[in-house]
Amino acid sequence: MRRLKRILPADGLLQKSADVAVYECDGLPVYRARPLAVALPRTVAEVGRVLALCTEYDIPVVSRGAGTGLSGGALPHPRGIVLALSRLDRIVSIDPDNQVARVEPGVRNLAISEAARPFGLFYAPDPSSQIACTIGGNVAENAGGVHCLKYGLTTHNVLALKFFDSGGTLHEAGGPTGEAPLDLCALLTGSEGLLGVVVEITVRLRPRPPATVAWLAAFRSLQEAAASVREVISQGVIPAGLELMDGLALSAAQDYTGIPYPEGAAAVVLAEVDGDDLAVALDSERLRAVFTAQGAFAIERAARDEDRRRLWLGRKSAFPAVGRLAPDYYCMDGTIPRRSLVPVLTEIGALSRRYDLPVANVFHAGDGNLHPLILYDAAVPGQLERVEALGADILRLCLDCGGTISGEHGVGVEKLDGMCAQFTAAELAIFHALKSAFDPYHVLNPGKAVPTPARCVEPGGMHVHGGRLPFARLERF
Amino acid sequence: MTDHDATETLAEAVRAAYGAAAPIEIVGGGTRRAFGRAPIGTPLSVAAHTGIVEYDPNEFVVTVRAGTPIGRLEEILARERQALAADVPRAGAASTIGGALAIGLTGPSRPFSGALRDAVLGVRLISGTGEVLRFGGRVLKNVAGYDVSRLMVGAYGTLGLILDVSLRTAPRAEVTEVRDVALNWPSARAALRRWEGGLPMTGACYTEGVLSVRFAGRTERVAAACRIMGGESGDPALFTGLRDLQGAFFARPGDLWRLLVPPDTPWDPPETLIDWAGAQRFWRVAGDPAAVLACAARSRGQAMRLLGTDRSRGPWGAGVPATMALMGRIKAAMDPRAILNRGRLYPDW
């Protein structure tokens, strides 16, 4: 600790329990742990020295951005330190001619687009948490957002990275176009802080589209709404965003924002198209035709910025809005093929009734990324366990129809059991081998994201359910 | 050609090679064997592992066996009025999708519709120990586990034998038009910047004072774009040639280098062909590559030798030692006995 203190600026090491308390959990507060200390470096060089020291003493290091992660990725290690990167928050450069920004990891997602705005540019991936979350955290989780359907996820927008391996050696990966002999950027992106500590990110900026129009289509059933999502894409329209909200989410959002939705809507689909005027007009025409054919009973269009904001406000504030319906909510995250939207949403409804727990659905429908929000009260004994069982059932549904246990929130500590169901022992062994290539002593975020083989064969995990082995058709162990 | 699943045969062959620590050269259609260093090992053909595993046009995802010729895959997609989401080069009629992934090049539409690796959602592969493994998936968003699928693209087959790949597809363009206009390079760049995000571009290249742009998409938009750009009608073969590294420029003698640079980089000597709206530049170099390397350094870019007579040189120069060592450990994680395409990317693995 003394040596750590010497490396860091005067106010750069937190040890008092009152100071450390805010770092005990991330956006998934059901998991908490107290770290030995929190290191807050201000420079890249300090990060390297902290890492070298921690490796020397075998002290686990958990990197942290803004702590908005939803899978416990930034949960502290009780024998380790938290390496908080929030003070590395410089925008190193914006190069409008080449449409790139070089930033430090603690820069907030939205701050990049704000800095690029004077040049008519923006950074496309826009997680709902974008006012708070950091670009470093986005890289570590491969974050997505509403506009990822058209513009891609974090991994598609990162051109180059500088990162430290666990020993404190700095590496540079990528280049002007992101080409490389081995795509280290791809490995680091979505690695949840297990492979390296990212200290500089070069992202691609895009020109702001000249025209943008948002559409809202209201349906009398969730199934019709879900079917329309698939039809929009089948028609060859790739909206910038294509989102769905069910009845429970709508009523919560309406109460929260005071902006009414069409009376009698069981679900709405929100779609945004952008580009030049002609592209927007052509896509809009097709959207309207699809929504009408699929049984939408009300369709609204918003072209002016202010009207669009109004149309989106309910979606953007859906999480806090749903949060007011119950003392607690649990946000699930899984992806399925679009063809399975209708059956899976129907089955989630049935599960919700069976477990007697309300579930609201607000999600990135265009890319099949579900976010069922399970409402509950942690103070009632046994409820959290029921929520977890329901959550596991939902993830199993996703896997059974060829999907994945995490679309964008990551595995963290939350979905370690799900990993056992999605991957074989041999596949997990490759993940461990890759981890060891970057971090031979397992100093970086140990115990997260990739389960040990031992954990996967323990009975009682999600893959042994009701005495029978699910996923029987998959070759799993 | 019939559909055939050769997983077992291929895995058996790799397991045997692993047991004997005997290197193998992975061969698809055999049309790209001139890329990279000359590998050491007995050829193992993936060409018999062909066919579509799953294709639901409404999902815009196709899962295909690696030995499938690209031309055949495109025919199947074309029946549904679709195409691959990325511009995939082919070196000849036999070129397979697996070979395209291993070499990892993307054609002229790269700046507009993404790199080949951006279109990859998941792979099934055989590791260097002969195990059949699956990474990624068939859905658009998937953050479970490290992104091994993207890692495979451009690794020259040194990390695994690709069995199947799930790729994104896109609606086929209604029409394609190429326009040429005479401009100097700075004006051409400025025009491209103005048009980006607005006009439906799928290619932009520059050579000897002429900017050529390919537009593709809906009839109305392409017509409007052609009016805005002006100039005269150009040759679509220019862009397919760029994609496949064929045509007059590529027929010239000398080693073929590519430079990856910030797109605004000035126009260098006249033997250069600018692609990717400025970000990729092809050079033909006879002998000493010092000029290419200097240009890459000046523009903070990368130089890569695609094809050349001296097969002892690799596509990428040696990097910083610590990072080279890290890449070596990644190689060892996937292929501990270095039996897959040994020497193809770097001399020692």
Ligand SMILES: Cc1cc2nc3c(=O)[nH]c(=O)nc-3n(C[C@H](O)[C@H](O)[C@H](O)COP(=O)(O)OP(=O)(O)OC[C@H]3O[C@@H](n4cnc5c(N)ncnc54)[C@H](O)[C@@H]3O)c2cc1C
């Ligand atoms: C209301 C709300 C809405 C959300 N909406 C979305 C959404 O739409 N899409 C989406 O994808 N996510 C969403 N999230 C989840 C979360 O915001 C993202 O995962 C985000 O990327 C996390 O960033 P962070 O800075 O908070 O990272 P943290 O939570 O601090 O850390 C996340 C992980 O990254 C690691 N890490 C952080 N910085 C670094 C670094 N520099 N180097 C290496 N590892 C690092 C940590 O160790 C941890 O494992 C939402 C969360 C909330 C609370």
